[in-house]
Amino acid sequence: MARKKSILDFYKMKANKEKVAWITAYDFPMASFAEQAGMDMILVGDSLGMVVLGYQGTIPVTMEDCISHCKAVRRGAPNTFVIGDMPFGSYHTTDGEAVANAVRFLKEADCDAIKLEGGVRVASKIRAIADAGIVVFGHIGLTPQSAGQLGGFKAQGLYVDSARVLIEDALAVQEAGALALLVEAVPPELTEFIASKLTIPVYSIGAGLPCDGQLIICGDMLGLFQAFTPKFVKKYANVAEIITNAFKEYVEDVKTEKFPEDQHVYHIKDTPENFQKLFEEYK
Numbered sequence: 001m002a003r004k005k006s007i008l009d010f011y012k013m014k015a016n017k018e019k020v021a022w023i024t025a026y027d028f029p030m031a032s033f034a035e036q037a038g039m040d041m042i043l044v045g046d047s048l049g050m051v052v053l054g055y056q057g058t059i060p061v062t063m064e065d066c067i068s069h070c071k072a073v074r075r076g077a078p079n080t081f082v083i084g085d086m087p088f089g090s091y092h093t094t095d096g097e098a099v100a101n102a103v104r105f106l107k108e109a110d111c112d113a114i115k116l117e118g119g120v121r122v123a124s125k126i127r128a129i130a131d132a133g134i135v136v137f138g139h140i141g142l143t144p145q146s147a148g149q150l151g152g153f154k155a156q157g158l159y160v161d162s163a164r165v166l167i168e169d170a171l172a173v174q175e176a177g178a179l180a181l182l183v184e185a186v187p188p189e190l191t192e193f194i195a196s197k198l199t200i201p202v203y204s205i206g207a208g209l210p211c212d213g214q215l216i217i218c219g220d221m222l223g224l225f226q227a228f229t230p231k232f233v234k235k236y237a238n239v240a241e242i243i244t245n246a247f248k249e250y251v252e253d254v255k256t257e258k259f260p261e262d263q264h265v266y267h268i269k270d271t272p273e274n275f276q277k278l279f280e281e282y283k
């Protein structure tokens with residue numbers, strides 16, 4: 001069994017130009033598959049709101065949802081670096097509230113780090129959480145919790161003005177004490193520039209190759225999330241099709257009595273005559 005990695009391992013991987021592969025997971029089975037596959041880290045994203053809870057966005061996701069799913073993931077992947085994603089509203093008021101909620105991810109769900117969205121405007125929250133001794137991952141670019149302000153789930157930094165904002169955000173995240181940065185849905189040219197300006201590892205989800213590793217959402221890459229597929233997703237499987245076909249076959253088998261077969265039932269250990277006598281008693 002591979003040793004659980006720490007943030008120092010991710011710095012070594014950066015120095016050695018070894019890419020980090022991470023994925024989202026929200027439950028025990030997905031986490032255990034990720035660990036068995038040798039995933040470097042797992043994000044318990046608030047995307048769980050869309051992928052497993054059926055919301056249209058991430059806004060309704062609560063701290064209780066996140067903690068509960070982080071616990072399940074930790075049970076499934078005890079030897080993998082797990083990042084808890086701070087949901088909307090859990091770090092948006094005071095620095096104190098941000099620290100208190102970040103602490104819950106470590107104390108209650110045994111996470112190794114937390115992630116939160118935003119740059120300049122959340123710098124004081126990042127500083128406060130980092131000062132509490134917690135590993136913070138920043139997240140800039142397409143930040144789904146601000147999809148309303150961004151006008152939807154749209155690529156960011158396509159023009160010089162918005163690219164400048166993202167560069168300032170990236171610098172602010174590092175300056176505030178985050179130990180890694182995730183950049184979402186920006187052009188690779190900008191990712192490369194940001195990665196060259198920072199000393200902390202920079203990871204991409206939809207931000208191209210020139211950085212220290214890639215994140216993908218399990219529901220997207222497995223074909224489990226059907227509402228839409230972002231341009232940056234590579235589909236590795238169509239699990240929804242496999243599951244639906246299995247369910248259809250089961251329905252058919254039940255209706256036609258092809259299931260259960262003899263191998264799926266328990267056989268009596270007493271004699272048939274004794275069972276007959278028992279049934280007679282109740283006639």
Ligand code: KIV
Nearest residue numbers: 024045046047085205
């Ligand atoms: O919640 C999540 O899965 C995320 C990714 C979109 C980066 O934050």
